[in-house]
Amino acid sequence: MDTQSGTPHCYRHPGTETGIRCTRCEKPICPECMISASVGFQCPDCVRTGSGTGHAAGANQARTLAGGRVRSDDRLVTKILIGTCVLVYGLVLVLGDRLVDELVLIGYAYNPLLGEVVGVADGEWYRLLTSTVLHQEPWHILFNLIGLWVIGGIVEPELGRSRYALLCLVSGLSGSVLAYVVAAPNQPSLGASGIVYGLIGAWAVLARRRRHDMRPVALFVALSLVMTFTRPGISWEAHVGGLVAGALLTFALVQAPRARRELIQFGACGLLLLIDVGVVLARTAALT
Known part of the structure; x- marks a missing residue:
């Protein structure tokens, strides 16, 4: 959370301010992390663990900063x-x-x-x-x-x-x-x-x-x-x-x-x- 402006920061990218939250877990997410769902957007964690209902494939799949796919094992x-x-x-x-x-x-x-x-x-x-x-x-x-x-x-x-x-x-x-x-x-x-x-x-x-x-x-x-x-x-x-x-x-x-x-x-x-x-x-x- 930005202590001066009060704007939340993306939970995966702390340096990026955002006004969007995951409709499932309510974590703040930036445009790089937003995955389209039937209602609103969901975060990569919810989609990856199967707890979300977003479309994980194709253009709506979560992407890294460089455009790669977000994986369950990121190491x-x-x-x-x-x-x-x-x-x-x-x-x-x-x-x-x-x-x-x-x-x-x-x-x-x-x-x-x-x-x-x-x-x-x-x-x-x-x-x-x-x-x-x-x-x-x-x-x-x-x-x-x-x-x-x-x-x-x-x-x-x-x-x-x-x-x-x-x-x-x-x-x-x-x-x-x-x-x-x-x-x-x-x-x-x-x-x-x-x-x-x-x-x-x-x-x-x-x-x-x-x-x-x-x-x-x-x-x-x-x-x-x-x-x-x-x-x-x-x-x-x-x-x-x-x-x-x-x-x-x-x-x-x-x-x-x-x-x-x-x-x-x-x-x-x-x-x-x-x-x-x-x-x-x-x-x-x-x-x-």
């Missing part, structure tokens, strides 16, 4: 990503350095354990993605899993599953690409930090879009960057690449006009991926 992609990181970490504990050597991000280097040249520049492009779910140290995976759960839990419900999955892909890949371009060719890089920082960038854009108080968001982003550049052994390139890509893609996702929403959204995603591919090709040519 499914986050859970799958966390599960993947845990699975790979378990394999690392069992198989050891051999698996790390196969999956870690390396630009171009001679690996004495394998007795051969390895790296992205040698055609192993898969390392740009496998490194984003690879961890060796317990503190490293714990920090990233907390970030994925907390910040991903904020971002995924706002974007919807497919758009959120693309955000994670582009953020992680862009972080790896910047590390590939800037870091020394034989410097290894691994971890989901690029994805986490992409989610931080997305969170900042979403908070701005929702007209939330930006001061705590700006403080959190600033502290995250301070940690990036002051702690030893941190791949700042992956953090910065993920942060910038995540913010840019989220801006396109939430600002796209409804009439051409999907064209702009997936076009922006495709453009960022093409830029990543072009940068990788240029760096590979320079190294080889």
